[in-house]
Amino acid sequence: MPNCRSHLHQVEYHLPGDFGFDPLGLGSDPELLKWFAQAELMHSRWAMLAVTGILVPEWLESLGFIENYNWFDAGAREYFADPTTLFLVQLVLMGWAEGRRWAD
Helix, strand or coil: CCCCCCCHHHHHCCCCCCCCCCCCCCCCCHHHHHHHHHHHHHHHHHHHHHHHHHHHHHHHHHHCCCCCCCHHHHHHCCCCCCHHHHHHHHHHHHHHHHHHHHHC
């Protein structure tokens, strides 16, 4: 980019895919850059888990264990508990997992 200054962290190239493009300066603080790298790892792991949550029920449907399943209408299905209870349980469990991550 014209008139764009290169920061020291952009010259080091110590992260995969770091080619020196950081117009917002998000990586100027090394501690914050480390936090962003760990957050990217965490988000990619959640994305892989989400894909597994899509593919496994589709596979179980093809084997005949689940009837008429589409991942995009999962919220409209009947489950063993009401949606509010499921939401609160998920909120508590995710809060616990995120709290443990913040503690590390």
